[in-house]
Amino acid sequence: MEKPFDLKALVEKMKGHGLELGEDAAKLVVESTLDWVAESVVLTPNKADDFALVIIPAVKPFVMAQLDKIDGKEG
Numbered sequence: 001m002e003k004p005f006d007l008k009a010l011v012e013k014m015k016g017h018g019l020e021l022g023e024d025a026a027k028l029v030v031e032s033t034l035d036w037v038a039e040s041v042v043l044t045p046n047k048a049d050d051f052a053l054v055i056i057p058a059v060k061p062f063v064m065a066q067l068d069k070i071d072g073k074e075g
Helices: 007-014 019-043 048-067
Strands: none
16 A cells, blocks of 8 residues: 555455445445434433534535445446
């Protein structure tokens, strides 16, 4: 690897280990986790964590787009 956090290097490491499945699994984990956090903060009495309800919808599309690049193909 020549530069830190190089997605191409990650793809090379993951080849032969169910790469497409890895991307799908990562998307599922992230989406489920973000949804779980959003559902949970609504139930807490702490109003400070409600900030997550503003942040999650803003960052979720970006994060999901980055995960879509794991296999080197978009879409």
